[in-house]
Amino acid sequence: MWIKICANTNLDDALMAAELGADAVGFVFAPSKRQVTVEQVAAITPHLPRNVERIGVFTTTSDDEIIQIVGKADLTGVQLHGGHHDAEYISRLGARPGENYVEVIRTASWVVNGDEESDRQAAELLLQLAHHTRVDTRILLDSKVKDELGGTGIAFNWAKARAVIDSDSRLKAHDIILAGGLNPENVADAIRALHPWGVDVASGVEEVPGRKAPERLKRFIEAARAVRL
Numbered sequence: 001m002w003i004k005i006c007a008n009t010n011l012d013d014a015l016m017a018a019e020l021g022a023d024a025v026g027f028v029f030a031p032s033k034r035q036v037t038v039e040q041v042a043a044i045t046p047h048l049p050r051n052v053e054r055i056g057v058f059t060t061t062s063d064d065e066i067i068q069i070v071g072k073a074d075l076t077g078v079q080l081h082g083g084h085h086d087a088e089y090i091s092r093l094g095a096r097p098g099e100n101y102v103e104v105i106r107t108a109s110w111v112v113n114g115d116e117e118s119d120r121q122a123a124e125l126l127l128q129l130a131h132h133t134r135v136d137t138r139i140l141l142d143s144k145v146k147d148e149l150g151g152t153g154i155a156f157n158w159a160k161a162r163a164v165i166d167s168d169s170r171l172k173a174h175d176i177i178l179a180g181g182l183n184p185e186n187v188a189d190a191i192r193a194l195h196p197w198g199v200d201v202a203s204g205v206e207e208v209p210g211r212k213a214p215e216r217l218k219r220f221i222e223a224a225r226a227v228r229l
């Protein structure tokens with residue numbers, strides 16, 4: 001199980017996540033209580049183990065600016081969390097010479113407690129994303145609450161999303177990352193319900209926005225790793 005600990009704002013938290021066994025750490029460049037600057041992230045990434053992925057989360061930042069941030073902050077991946085982006089362009093130009101393409105994660109949102117129509121729209125968008133992106137593009141499923149697209153701390157209906165994933169072989173071929181309201185207490189149930197390739201968490205392992213809680217972080221990673229499907 002691939003595990004991303006998102007919305008890091010300082011070196012201590014990002015290092016702790018890496019040391020506890022996270023595969024990736026995330027930094028939110030999008031407007032957020034946990035928003036970071038390129039300078040902050042550039043001061044953190046040189047101190048992280050090289051095998052830990054460093055993912056920037058973006059909403060409306062322009063593609064050219066994202067590419068610049070990837071270089072300056074030494075990111076290995078970008079999470080395009082809404083907004084209109086040319087993912088191919090970013091992955092090609094963001095790559096440093098001799099290295100692989102920058103990893104791209106596209107996000108699909110699922111409205112929490114939505115009605116039938118919003119479930120239908122979520123399913124349609126998820127399928128569109130799967131069919132209109134390269135199959136090596138990871139797809140992150142996150143909760144939408146009112147206008148908030150990320151860091152909500154509230155889970156969506158995993159069973160409904162699972163039914164959509166199971167219905168389409170192209171979607172199933174993508175690496176699906178489950179996010180939205182996960183925490184040490186529910187991550188095992190979430191994995192059993194949706195069978196994701198990876199999981200992602202921000203607020204469920206925090207003491208306060210932007211500051212991780214060591215004990216919760218440890219329990220989250222242990223619980224996710226312990227699940228056998």
Ligand SMILES: O=C(O)c1ccccc1NCC(=O)[C@H](O)[C@H](O)COP(=O)(O)O
Binds near residue numbers: 034152
């Ligand atoms: O975390 C944020 O504050 C955030 C704000 C705006 C866009 C994206 C954001 N986070 C992206 C992530 O990948 C989070 O880990 C994901 O939304 C899950 O958050 P949570 O429900 O708090 O675990």
